[in-house]
Amino acid sequence: MVLNGIIPPDRLRIAAFSLVLYFVFPLALFASEISITGTVQDAVTGEALPRANIIIEGTSTGTAANDRGQFVLENLSPGRYTVIAQMIGYEVGVQRIDVTTDKKLHLDFKLRESFFQTKQIVVTATRTQKLLENVPVATELITNSEIEESGAENLAQILEDRPGITIQENVNGGKTLSLNGIDGKYILVLVDGTPIAGKFNNRLELNFIDADDIDHVEIVKGPSSALYGSEAMGGVINIITKRFDEGLKITSHGKAGSYELYSGNVGVSGGMAKTGYAVNADYSRGGIDQNEISINVTDTESSRIEGKVEYDASGLGVFQTGWEFKEDVQDGNDSIFLLETRIRRNNGFLNWKKECTNRFSYRAKGYYTDYDRRYTTTVVHSGNIASIDTVLENILGLQSDLSYKFRDVRFDFGVDYSRGEYESDRVANHHVLRDQSGVFGQIESNNIKNLTLILGGRYDKITDVDGYFSPRISAMYEISPEFKLRSSYGGGFRAPSFTDLYIDYNNVFVGYQVIGNPDLKPEKAKGFNIGLEYFYDYTVLFNLNLNRNRFDDMILDYVVRPAVLSYRNVEHATFTGIEAQMRIYMLKNLTATFAYNYNEIDQDDDIEEVPSFFPRSGYVRLNYGMFKNKVKLSIRDQLLGNRQVREFDRRTGQYLPNLKTQKAYHLLDVTLTWYLMKQLSARTGVTNLADFTNVTYGPWIGRRLFVSLDVTF
Template sequence: VTGRVTDRESGDRLAGANIYIAGTRVGTASDAEGHFTLEIPERLRGKFRLVASYVGSHDRTRPLALPLDRDVTVDFALAPSQLYMDQIVVTGTRTERFLKDTPVTTQVIKSREIAESGSNNIADVIQEVTGVTIEQHDRFGSVTDLQGFDSNHILFLVNGIKVIGRLNGQFDISQIPAADIERIEIVKGATSAIYGSQAMGGVINIITRKPRHRLQLNGNLKIGSYRRINSGLTASLPIGAWSSKLFLGLRRFGGFDLDASDPFEDGSRFQKYNASLQAAGPVGNAAQVSGELSYFNERQKRILNNVFEAQTTNNRGEFKLSAKADSLLPISVKANLEYSLYRHEYGQIVRSSGFYKASDPTDNGYLLTEFLAHKTLGKHALNAGYSLEHETIRSRRVVNQFQQSVLQSLFIQDEYKLSAALTLLAGARYDHHSIYGQQLSPKISFMFSPWHTGRIRFGYGRGFRAPAFKELFLDFYVSDVNLTLKGNPDLKPEQSDALNLDYEYWNNNNYHVRLNLFYNQITEMISDVRVPGQGLTYTYKNFEKVKTWGGEWDMDFFPTDWLELKMGYRYMDSWVSTTGQALSGKLKHKGHTSLMFSLPHHIKWNIRALFYGPRYDYYIDDATGELSDKIKIPSYVLIHSNLSYRTPWHVKLILGVRNLTDYVKKFWGPMPGREWYAGFSFNY
């Protein structure tokens, strides 16, 4: 029996699919092109059932009656599974695990969901995940929130490697395009035990598509309101035993102005360019090597008043090299090397003359050398790692115009199968930092599997966030308003203790339900404060204690082959020691629901609604230290919809709308009104 296995939705050839005769051990696997050949033993000739299976897809069975004197060709087009419990994930334990078997609660967004959402960037995608909030900021871009932790306390990874380029501690996740993403893994709660600083609130790991060992060309183009253009092109090329991939992306946005009566422009105009080149292949018979070069350029402009226009420029270049050997030594080993450079520059343009007045640029450098090891001993799955990180900042706004730090880290982790139904995961990480000293971060998790399709997980973790360079060494004077900003070299790391209790249950074909309860206590919180008796002079201090707690519920339900329903809700409350109030600007209530229809003739339509509950913003009076007036930010609902049609010529046509209700938010993160878009994608 010969044939080929493909994905029914995309038409992609599926490499490594299993093809076997039901009830026997006779089987084979598809090659890189999805082709397979299976020899049928004499004793089985006649009637039998041939099964094709692939991770993340529904099995397909074909009954056959094979004459003795003739070969047959059987092709399988496997439908993607709506549930991803057999999806391989890596973020929660830093080793490959099926999603259903990882002891650390992990949420996954697949490329199919990204494509069908019509999202422009990663920020648009993850804001529809239960428990994740994205806020648009006029200076910091798309700011992420997990369980009350903003992006200052969240570690962002691309293919498992840290991404640099934060502004005042905030990382703009919209810098990453959605076009080249394979999946996104989200782990909430303190994960400093394996990732160190910045992971006290959680980890978001964006995993791009791997190079394919065949000639392949993918592309997309989308044009929308506000002069928006989103485009991407991916080309894969085999080179001997190696695979390579080139990605090019361009995004443009024309900005928006919500009030024509003033000269101020609410939404920035921007253009963003992304480029990456990846290669992967074997070195000898024992090791696999992969490398990547990537570049990002962004320029934003926004009118400030009748005289000036602001311009922000960001550039980031990265080089990554990874080598993995499973059979060279008695243990599986992996080595990672990364070198990144990031430059941020803010300036103002005189609108009448075009004269550009640049502020002082900030240059960040980051070098990582990392070694990981894995060994399975009976019921123990042992992991250990060592890393050396060197980070620099060069700016006229920091003391001596240059600062650097060296961090050495060691972690160890044991995943112990206590019984068929109970797994224990315990680990700790030791960090030695050249500025703030030593840090120990333990973590322990239990996973109880009372049923084949049910999991109960409980975890405790200690997290921390090291003070940023500018919090330690800022030295800046704003002459226009007589304002002085100074860092504090005596700052200590922020600390957090996190508890998570998670229950999930699923049926392989119909539904998935998850309930998560969380509690976080943060001490030594770093905040900016006014220095008494020194006019408008501000510095940073460890003085706040913060608590956050709440629950999350989400459900995926597939009543028929043509309908998918998703729902989710999060409640979160918080307390700040200095004010006795909840955290300023944080949502207590957030919910979402979506309907996806798979219609005849390869037509898909979805409609998605997001609910944002009311919240309160307040400020502390600098002179008195008292709480200022509370400002209520009212609740609102956003509705998005996307329609797609896959033609017989490997081209998909797209039409959609974001913010269907035309909700406009001018303050606390400007938001434009309704946005229409249309486009296409292709896969050859």
């Protein structure tokens, strides 16, 4: 109320406060609506990177780049921010910016193609999904880009130039591996975390695993039975297959090369609503040097078809199922016989994943894998069948994993069960069954700053074999943003195989006999790994690892009497190794990888049959991009030092007493790739450029050329 023209003081105060709100509050709103614009581009080509993720560290604020690589971060208050740009296949971009009332803030990110791999998700080392940089167990990764640039046809070719891995070829054309000097029968090979049926002489032949459906390969060195049970004494190689694409994608791949090599692959994949699907078919033929007398194979032929489907049932979880059929045929001959090996494989699975809460999840997987190998010998002149040797093996299994996270502690538990069936004319009673069950658990703690600690173990029980417990402890400590220290200690074991226990085979053509030993004990291992990592400014990544693995009760073959072989447990052998690897950006379009690996075996004096290996090996890889990465040159060189070899004389049925030395050599591969357009690329290359061969010890196949064409719609 106004009295005599005078406004009461309380109303004056209200009016003044209202004026302040009227003018100041909009200014406050205006100040809080500060935004940052920017772009995300390929550092070499300058092309936009659509759907790159841009986030502000430590907040929930983020966005994605549009089709032109542009982004906007809105509603920011004044302050200092760390802005991160991420894109699959590229290194992470990080920029810091001071936000004031200035509205014209702009950031440009130029991301380089991924080279250091630290942001790649891996699963093998802990049986859970983790970024590679956060895994406390030393893990090596072979990316899809590395597989493609090598022109690899199969898993053997993917692995053959990796430090510490030696690929050896037998006279039947099969390729097996050794890892840090440890024979391949102690290395567990998995596909998406499940085992594969079918081994020849206890070793998986890697050239029968096609590269077309492989996304990447994870390698864990050292005892891993605490997660995977038997056969993981020396390490695990896990093949991760390709995932589903968003929208329809059609791919086609064709390749031709030396020794009448022809191969092709067609794939269709995509997704709609809550469903994903993928179908692949491939065929290959040839690739064997028919003039090489050391290899009894004159021709090879392989065909494969596989498909998988995924469905997200919302509250019920995600279901995935798939099936693969593969057939491989090898023809060969000698002066008396025509030889044919025909291998058929069927692999199927059914997965279920359920994220119950943000703390609790469950996964179950059922799988079936079978292997049918028929080896037919036919007399050259008469055409009469001299022998048919058949091996049938199948595995039916179930895996289950449960995870629960409480604050900074994560609990993982799981139960595995499998039933293996083996049938062969070479084993006593011809038919054997084996059940294997295992239960594991691990606890991961991040309670202490900069320290990740994992404790775990697994107990396994296998038919006719004593139960065995495999422990493991691993830790990673971040000394500084650049330095990390990793260490792990674990146990492993390998149950005697069907052939170790029950083989009863008389090779009348060569003149020797092999008999099993049903009294064999499981082989055991205890080992540790210590590693140091230095990562500087996304320019240099250096890793140094020391490993030691002691095997007890090793199962090795020995001469019972002339021309008669069997198996026995021996005392021990200790494998010690050191590995150094450095990845470096030398120029913005030139990257280099250097690696050196040294291994030695300390064994009992009476052990003469430990398989030979290369104590020293090195690896160099150079990648050079030209014309804004439209053309890429890859040079890879593997250097193998001298090794000692103990030969087996088939005429006497005994190992020769004196060791022989295989001289050092190197294998140089070169690949050139043209990215003609987004949908079309061409590749040409040469393996074993120096054309090195060794008739006695291998490699038996010399220089090989290839050209390939990839089309994507």
